Amino acid sequence: MQVEEAVKQRKSVRAFKPDLVPLSEIRAILEIARAAPSGGNLQPWRMIVITGHEIEAVRSIAMHSLQENPLGQAGDYPIYPPKLNEPYRTRRYLVGEALYAILGIAREDSVGRLAQMSKNYEFFGAPLAIFFVIDRAMGHGQWAHMGMLMQTICLVAQERGLATCMQEAWAMVRDSVGQHFGLAPHEMIYCAMAMGYEDTKAPINQLRTGRAHLDEIATFLGFASQEEQAISLS
Template identity: 60%
Template sequence: MSVAETLKQRISVRAFTAEPVNAATLRELLDTARWSPSGGNLQPWKVIAVSGTAKAAVERVALETLMKNPAGEAGDHPIYPEGLTEPYRTRRYAIGEALYAKLGIPREDKAARLRAMSRNFQFFGAPVGLFFVIDRSMGHGQWAHLGMFMQSLALVAEERGLATCMQEAWGMVRQSLHAHFELPEHELLYCGMALGHADRSAPINQLRSERAPVEEFAVFKGFD
């Protein structure tokens, strides 16, 4: 499978089978992803992988935290900026509605939508959960490098027949996870990722988000 084919095939999988992913396979994925671009070779990423009882413990932390505060924990790194402008607001709304349509959940069924959202904190049934940590002293450039690393990991997983879902939703319980993992103060947990084998029969995994055409985001200058 080419890089282009892998990139176009990858989707955010939101339903996984119970088939396990062993530590050796995960180590191989990380061993490849570590060759991602890194300005100044800082390699500003740290990964915490959980499975089995460790994953269950993390899921309990999220449940207990959100039962106390369903809106999540406040912080200085919100998932989305306040007052999201166009075209970003419409894009976010459209993918949300498409997702719930695949699940057969109407807009007025708030309880069902909340239950669907809560699946984030069970890694959508995936056997492995990954968390990405960065040093608080890092700037925007290093955050971009962390994103490149995550993208590389997702593509390598896809190549191996595995599936992933990048999960910024874990930012809603960032402070509780920081304490749970006993991270030092200078480290910040950014987000999570579900990793496993996709349940190909699940309707939600038929969802493919749209992308703007090249003409909408690129400007060509100086070409013949």
């Protein structure tokens, strides 16, 4: 599989088969992905990979935490800014509506939507999950570097026949889960990633989100003069 193909095929999978992923396979993926870019070679991350009874323990902690505090524990590191402006608000709204439409969950069905949201804390049935931990002293640049590691893991997994879903929803219970893992005071969980084999029969996995047109997000400068120079040299 070429890199281009892996990038295009990768998506957020929200229904997995129960088939287990061998430890040798996940180690092979992470061994490759650890070559991801890192500014100043800080490599300001740590990964906690869980499966089996540990997944069940973390699920239980998350649900108990949210029952006690439905607003979550995002604290100073919210998933989204408090007030999204345009076009970001509309983009987020549209993907949510598309997801619930595939599942046949009406807008007014708050119970159904909440039930679907809670599946985040079940890793959507994935048999494996990775938690990404960062030092609290790190800034936005280092968070971006960790994102490059995560994307690299996703692409390597895609090439090897595994599906993934990056889950910022775990920020809502990061304190409780961090205590469970025994993180040091200077460490914090950024998010988790579900990993496993895609349930291709699940309707929710039909969702493919669109992207902004290239000309909305990219500006090209200096190319006219470059072309003129090429013509004059020909």
